[in-house]
Amino acid sequence: MYRETEILKQPGVGDPDVFGDMVINIGPQHPSTHGVLHLVITLNGETIKKVEPHLGYIHRSIEKMCESLSFRQFIYVTSKMDYLSSHINNHGCCLCVEKGMQIEVPPRAQVIRVLMDELTRLASHQLWWGAGAMDIGALTPFFYAFREREMINDIMEETCGTRLTMNYMVPGGVMTDVHPNFQKRVHQFIDHFKKKIDEYDELLTGNVIFQHRMKGVGYLSKEDAISYGCTGPTARGSGVNCDIRKLFPYEVYNKLQFDEIIETGCDCFARYLVRMKEMRESLSIVEQLIDNIPEGDIQAKTKAVLKLPKGEYYSRVETARGEFGVYIVSEGGTTPYRIKFRSPGYSNLSALDHMARGGKIGDLVAIMAMIDLVIPDIDR
């Protein structure tokens, strides 16, 4: 299982390169892995020869756990996977159940769901911005990002009751109506954040040191991005057209005016720009919807106990990190027979070795920061 021992045992005779190798464990406790990711990296001086991610430190067998939970219950376990986009995870699961039960979601619930998704995406990207800058060595952006993220968390807290794992979506709609302050607060946030996102650019994007750390680092060509199964900003930074909101529109996304952000730089800076521009796009989506929440029900009429008809169902949503897929096999009972989640982080992580080879240790950290790893999402 532990392959690093095999690397150490490699005979060095006749192969001068092996003498120069140094194997370092980065993680499972390390400041820049953002969780319990364990990377075994082989170095030659400062240059990376190989990166091996070792997973499983936070594996909770969520997929197996879901098999013993009813179709209403399993949705809320997924909040704990990608905890930075818990709304969107829940949304994906709800979509899959609704597809199976053929539930029509009321327009009001659809709009609220999309609003929540986009606010979650903003919050997630803000955290990424702060934490990513911290990995590069700039500590101040972290606090700036949290200032704005706090506003979103407050909005979420009012409506959903929690700040991180919201558990707000139910099959057929949303759990409760939005808080009376919701619109006012979101307007405040939009006005505030529109100014602050320019400040983000001033502080970090234009910084020459930052650009040097990002440009040309972690090259991932379009073909490689597709073959590794990368999605989300990681792939869009390489010019892959993969925004689920555009390709397979769900809820009200096909009625909205927004662009799919694609950069063709193929490096960390392109991924950075994709996320920065996505923040502006999400902000514009929120702006379009916040004054146009239709009146009506927040939930479709559903039975108390859901029984998905026998069959296989798949739905996908675009989380802050990429495509999140839910695959349910139902035998017609009250619980799923088998569940599989396609988490974006796992596929994106698989490209890490490819991107980091030949770079420096500092590059590895920058690449990891720009993939935006969330380890519970990878390990599940």
Next chain:
Amino acid sequence: MPSLENIANSIHQWLNNNFSGPWPMLIEFAIVGVCIISLFALLGLVLIMMERKVSAWMQLRLGPNRVGPVGMFQTAADTLKLIVKEGMTPDGADKFLFNVAPFIVMIIAMVIMAPLAFAKNLQIWDVNIGILFVAAVSSVSVIGVLMAGWASNNKYSLLGAMRSGAQIVSYELSAGFAILVIVILTGDLKISSIVEAQANGWWIFKGHLPVWIAFIIFMIAVTAETNRAPFDLAEAESELTAGFHTEYSGMKFALFFLAEYANIFVVSAIGATLFLGGWQPLHFGTDTGFNRVMDYIPSSIWFMGKTFFLIFVIMWFRWTFPRLRIDQLLNLEWKYLLPISMFNILLATLMAIMGWYFK
């Protein structure tokens, strides 16, 4: 008002009148030792507090505000914690080098203080090669860092130490060239003469272009030499956890920490001495009223004010810039700063010969 100069002189007089033989010198030696060590302790407290407050101010935080008035004793509490902590030595470490490294780093930082002019005529040792002494001794501190990294028997430490070695050795050159510009203009290595030469105007005003270039290069180079962000690759907490002092704990770690701040103080003090006139007050031409007001401010306040301004600038760097990568760091030095400094030396020499600076 009794100035520091008078106090020092009267102590010297009194000792010479009441003791004979080697005793006055030995007693002065002890007094200076105690003063420097307590200055260090004080600097540690003040600078760490300052760093915390500056960073808090830049990061929309309050900073420490619980222990003592406005959190002033937070550093004291932290120091107490570090003192009572066990100073562990890893099994695989080279015990002698591991334990001696923090002291070397610390002692170097102390020794550099010897020729500094803290106020008018308040200098421990006005050696005639003053600034050369500073440049020479400060380059020894890399040995302490390398020792710490090597002796720790830790891969992160080793990488951090190697980075630090490459970095300090490279940036010494630029710092040296920047210092040379002032030496050329002054025509003397002695710190007191350098300060004296700025009585009618600080070098940053008198020396215009070459001195401005030298000042900017000096600030970049000393930031790198003290291992401060954006050049904190030796520590690089997001890459190497803590770099060369990963394995250190307790008071040994605190010594590294303290030495970092002492070094910041020392390099800022040298910057203030060379470019900002040391303890010389700010004078504007023939505006005697203004000049007299400025003269009334004690020279030690001038010196400390300038030094702390430069310290603030170095802290400002840290809380604004991302970290460079190791190859970019070396590129910056060898491809940009060093050629520019060399050209700058020529320019300064030409200026000194032709007398093109303001007199």
